[in-house]
Amino acid sequence: MIAVLKPNATQQQIDSITAWLRSQGLDVHISTGTQHTVLGVIGDTRNVDTELLESLEVVERVTRITEPFKSANRKFHPDDTVVDVGGVKIGGGNFQFIAGPCSVETPEQIMTVAQRVKAAGATMLRGGAFKPRTSPYDFQGLKAHGIELLCEAKKATGMAIVTEIMSIDRLPLFADVDVIQVGARNMQNFELLRELGKTQKPILLKRGLANTLKELLMSAEYIMASGNSNVILCERGIRTFETSTRNTLDLSAVPMLHEMTHLPVVVDPSHGTGHASLVPAMALAATAAGADGLIIEVHNDPPHALCDGAQSLTPDQFDKLAADVRRIREVL
Ligand code: PEP
Ligand code: MN
Numbered sequence: 001m002i003a004v005l006k007p008n009a010t011q012q013q014i015d016s017i018t019a020w021l022r023s024q025g026l027d028v029h030i031s032t033g034t035q036h037t038v039l040g041v042i043g044d045t046r047n048v049d050t051e052l053l054e055s056l057e058v059v060e061r062v063t064r065i066t067e068p069f070k071s072a073n074r075k076f077h078p079d080d081t082v083v084d085v086g087g088v089k090i091g092g093g094n095f096q097f098i099a100g101p102c103s104v105e106t107p108e109q110i111m112t113v114a115q116r117v118k119a120a121g122a123t124m125l126r127g128g129a130f131k132p133r134t135s136p137y138d139f140q141g142l143k144a145h146g147i148e149l150l151c152e153a154k155k156a157t158g159m160a161i162v163t164e165i166m167s168i169d170r171l172p173l174f175a176d177v178d179v180i181q182v183g184a185r186n187m188q189n190f191e192l193l194r195e196l197g198k199t200q201k202p203i204l205l206k207r208g209l210a211n212t213l214k215e216l217l218m219s220a221e222y223i224m225a226s227g228n229s230n231v232i233l234c235e236r237g238i239r240t241f242e243t244s245t246r247n248t249l250d251l252s253a254v255p256m257l258h259e260m261t262h263l264p265v266v267v268d269p270s271h272g273t274g275h276a277s278l279v280p281a282m283a284l285a286a287t288a289a290g291a292d293g294l295i296i297e298v299h300n301d302p303p304h305a306l307c308d309g310a311q312s313l314t315p316d317q318f319d320k321l322a323a324d325v326r327r328i329r330e331v332l
Contacts, residue, residue: 001041013058071224091264098295100126102308104146114153116315120322125159139306197226206234237272246274254289266293
């Protein structure tokens with residue numbers, strides 16, 4: 001970290017800020033220029049409050065050299081992390097399809113969709129049991145029963161199951177869930193992240209509606225700092241001024257995250273666009289951008305879906321998407 005001091009900094013001010021930094025266990029290298037004194041702050045600066053430092057009278061600006069995320073940082077872990085979901089690997093060149101309905105609705109619905117997406121090449125079945133709906137009057141999910149139905153589909157098909165947790169109190173219900181999803185709305189529920197870090201379950205961490213990639217990585221850091229390094233990141237679109245699509249799918253997040261972190265990155269073009277007609281094109285684009293996987297909403301009867309029907313593909317549409325994605329992967 002570098003702190004550039006104001007041109008009129010007195011020796012007393014320089015001594016005082018240097019002593020303060022050293023008292024925090026950091027080394028300080030002082031360079032005196034003709035105009036400015038520059039402090040090179042060396043050591044573990046993760047706990048240094050840069051805004052506080054910058055607010056000091058004598059400080060002109062502060063620049064971090066290393067980001068405050070260490071566990072998730074590519075610089076400290078150059079090799080790609082491969083997350084193992086019960087033998088299914090994702091990351092480091094291993095690509096997976098996660099597919100299924102927005103919400104688990106009935107035994108027939110989840111079983112039919114599971115069989116169809118598995119036949120198309122999906123290795124993981126998604127389905128919400130606890131649904132974070134904007135309106136409290138909308139379908140909230142089948143809750144514990146939804147997880148039971150997912151477990152039955154897992155038994156019948158051998159697919160790993162992925163479902164969202166909204167409250168840590170429900171964790172005991174997730175014992176047989178293979179990947180626990182933290183949704184966009186909970187990306188910064190730090191208590192939840194910390195507790196999930198105490199498990200060894202793979203966590204699918206979705207980017208918040210208005211969060212930067214750095215904030216996403218700081219949230220991953222919460223899980224990893226508590227002891228769980230099985231984190232899969234998900235770009236699912238962010239809120240912008242555009243209203244034609246449900247969100248703006250930020251595909252530059254994929255190569256950017258691959259530079260910033262070693263964690264696998266998947267893309268959700270369903271929530272990213274909100275329109276089934278746009279999902280295949282954005283799935284191909286995400287694949288070309290280097291995504292380690294896709295999470296796609298598929299419903300056996302989209303017009304009658306209890307949640308997100310407009311962005312859900314039919315199983316036939318998913319068959320085609322999966323085949324096209326494989327062709328892009330071959331080209332790559
Ligand atoms: C979901 O995957 O069903 C979901 C609610 O996604 P998000 O948290 O990205 O909105
Ligand atoms: Mn959904």
